[in-house]
Amino acid sequence: MKISFISLxxxxxxxxxxxxxxxxxxxxxxxxxxPAGADVVxxxxxxFIDSAKEEAIDTILSVAALKAEGQVQKILVTGCLSQRxxxxxxxxxxxxxxxxxxxxxxxxxxxxxxxxxxxxxxxxGSIDAPEVETGRIMTTAGHYAFIKIAEGCDNHCAYCVIxxxxxxxxxxxxxxxxxxxxxxxxxxVKELILVAQDVxxxxxxxxxxxxxxxxxxxxxxxxxxxxxxLHYLYPDEISDELIELIAAEPKIVKYLDIPIQHVNDAILxxxxxxxxxxxxxxxxxxxxxxxxxxxxxxxxxxxxxxEGEAELEELMAFLRQQKLPRAGVFAYSPEEGTAAxxxxxxxxxxxxxxxxxxxxxxxxxxxDEFDAARVGGTExxxxxxxxxxxxxxxxQADSPxxxxxxxxxxxxxxxxxxxxxxxxxxxxxxxGESI
Numbered sequence: 010m011k012i013s014f015i016s017l018x019x020x021x022x023x024x025x026x027x028x029x030x031x032x033x034x035x036x037x038x039x040x041x042x043x044p045a046g047a048d049v050v051x052x053x054x055x056x057f058i059d060s061a062k063e064e065a066i067d068t069i070l071s072v073a074a075l076k077a078e079g080q081v082q083k084i085l086v087t088g089c090l091s092q093r094x095x096x097x098x099x100x101x102x103x104x105x106x107x108x109x110x111x112x113x114x115x116x117x118x119x120x121x122x123x124x125x126x127x128x129x130x131x132x133x134g135s136i137d138a139p140e141v142e143t144g145r146i147m148t149t150a151g152h153y154a155f156i157k158i159a160e161g162c163d164n165h166c167a168y169c170v171i172x173x174x175x176x177x178x179x180x181x182x183x184x185x186x187x188x189x190x191x192x193x194x195x196x197x198v199k200e201l202i203l204v205a206q207d208v209x210x211x212x213x214x215x216x217x218x219x220x221x222x223x224x225x226x227x228x229x230x231x232x233x234x235x236x237x238x239l240h241y242l243y244p245d246e247i248s249d250e251l252i253e254l255i256a257a258e259p260k261i262v263k264y265l266d267i268p269i270q271h272v273n274d275a276i277l278x279x280x281x282x283x284x285x286x287x288x289x290x291x292x293x294x295x296x297x298x299x300x301x302x303x304x305x306x307x308x309x310x311x312x313x314x315x316e317g318e319a320e321l322e323e324l325m326a327f328l329r330q331q332k333l334p335r336a337g338v339f340a341y342s343p344e345e346g347t348a349a350x351x352x353x354x355x356x357x358x359x360x361x362x363x364x365x366x367x368x369x370x371x372x373x374x375x376x377d378e379f380d381a382a383r384v385g386g387t388e389x390x391x392x393x394x395x396x397x398x399x400x401x402x403x404x405q406a407d408s409p410x411x412x413x414x415x416x417x418x419x420x421x422x423x424x425x426x427x428x429x430x431x432x433x434x435x436x437x438x439x440x441g442e443s444i
Contacts, residue, residue: 010125012038013047015072016148017065018055020155020204020240022088026053027145029087029117034146036118044072045080049121053114056090056174058342065090066102073104083107083124087114092174095133111175112136115143136176137161142185147196150393152424153236153409154198158186158224159205164243166270167281167348168313168341171206180211183224187231194233197424200262200391201228202238202408209246222250229260235426236391238262238408241308244269244284244292256300262405263300266335267292268308272327273320276313279352286327293331304406306335311368312361313341314352321364325371334379335412336372340365373437380413380434387444390429392421400443402427419443 012033016026029051030040044050050072054065065088075081083106091098091108098108107130109120120130140160147154161176162169190201205211212219228237237260244267255261271277272286284292296303311321328336340361343350356364390402393414400421401414417429420443429441 010038010048010121011041011046012121013041013044013050015044015050015052015068017053017068018057018061018089020202021157021160021206022053022055023148024145024155024157024204025088025111025114026051027148028143029053029114030146030148031144032115032117033121035144038118038121040146045075047081049083049085049124050075050081051085051087051117051121054086054088054090056088056093057170058339058344060342062090069102069105073102076104083121085109085117085120085124085130087111087117089174092133092136093170095131099129099131107131110134110136112138115141136174137179138176139179140181142181147193149409150423151197152391153200153202154193155202155204156186156189156193157181157205158203158208158211162206163210164207165281167279167352168310168344170344170347173346175206178207178210178214180213180215180219182215183212183219183227186224187227190228190231190234194231197233199234199424199426200236200238201231201234202240204240207241207243207246208239209242209251220248220250222248222254225254225258225261229258235260236262236405238264240266240408242267244289247292247296252296252299263302264304264306264335264405264408265296265300266306266308266408270308270310271313271316271320271324273316273323276316276320279313279315279349280310281348286323290327290331293333304335305333306337306408306412307333308337308339309368310339310341311364312356313349314355316341316356316364321367325368328368328371328375332375332378333372334376334406336375337411338365338368338372376413376437377434380437380439383431383439384434385431387428387430388415388441390415390417390427390443392423392425392427394423395421399440400427402429404429404439413437413439415439415441417441417443 055061087109092110110133112134392402399416427443
């Protein structure tokens with residue numbers, strides 16, 4: 010049969026999509042990029058916050074319109090939205106023919122067979138089961154790949170539904186990750202991006218002494234890999250041992266994605282975060298002192314119940330002082346079933362959006378200052394391809410899909426590294442020439 014996949018949400022979800030694609034291919038099905046003309050369209054959804062849910066619903070409805078025109082036969086919804094709203098999707102969207110939960114994505118082939126036999130599919134396996142090791146079909150550029158080292162989360166932050174959707178934290182065995190990393194490197198991958206809800210917690214659940222450092226010391230030995238990037242590190246899980254390893258190992262990119270969410274102590278406590286403003290500042294000072302040139306990225310939430318003008322201004326003052334070169338800012342989204350959703354004193358959605366815009370405007374200035382300071386220097390860039398007359402790529406300071414590009418003239422080739430002299434910075438984009 011002809012199967013089309015649509016992947017929404019984070020890189021971890023993308024890995025699951027790539028695994029389902031491989032299972033379908035191995036079962037003899039044909040994969041096609043466009044939904045039109047497919048026997049089954051699989052929509053792997055995100056259901057984390059309002060904007061993600063809206064995107065998922067809009068995508069389902071757009072495919073349902075193709076189905077009404079006879080261009081699609083069956084629709085199968087998988088991922089976080091289906092796990093979170095098990096009883097609602099089929100009731101509210103009768104166009105959907107089946108749903109798989111986050112614990113059942115490896116059942117994609119029998120699910121498709123049932124759909125094509127006219128059966129309705131409703132399959133929700135355990136979200137706490139160990140990860141099943143499967144192959145995958147790469148959908149990112151061939152020179153970089155995400156590798157999921159763990160599933161689930163044990164942090165239970167007050168605003169977050171991930172533990173109820175993805176289950177408890179489960180680390181993959183080191184040997185399985187290494188086998189996958191070697192296969193990816195053998196296929197031409199130069200940059201490996203480690204992803205999990207919290208990569209810094211890796212190995213703790215294995216109870217055999219394995220840590221993220223254990224894994225990294227083995228990954229850096231994999232021939233062909235030149236960059237190893239870490240997403241995401243929980244602040245109070247970053248050990249001195251890990252800092253020393255990152256500083257000493259050339260393959261580990263000096264780019265650390267550390268979501269802190271806020272800095273006001275009362276807001277952090279309400280969020281059920283384990284750190285304080287003082288501990289965050291101390292950590293960032295330590296990282297800068299021990300890892301020369303480190304680029305710190307973070308994520309922030311504004312508009313949580315209890316945040317007023319004073320708390321917001323404290324966050325903005327922190328950003329002015331720390332000058333973090335990379336940050337994502339999100340307006341708080343009250344999610345049913347979370348502790349934060351029941352908290353009093355929540356601002357309106359419009360007000361939360363306005364606060365986000367204020368923080369983003371400040372962060373834009375900080376990023377421009379960071380870029381201006383790079384002009385005149387030389388940076389190693391992994392070439393992605395062409396944009397008009399210029400080549401484009403990413404430096405160590407830039408992660409795929411979330412950060413800026415470095416555009417350059419001269420010699421270039423997708424998937425190869427080039428030393429680029431930075432000549433100018435303009436609107437979040439660096440311009441240079443390969444040397």
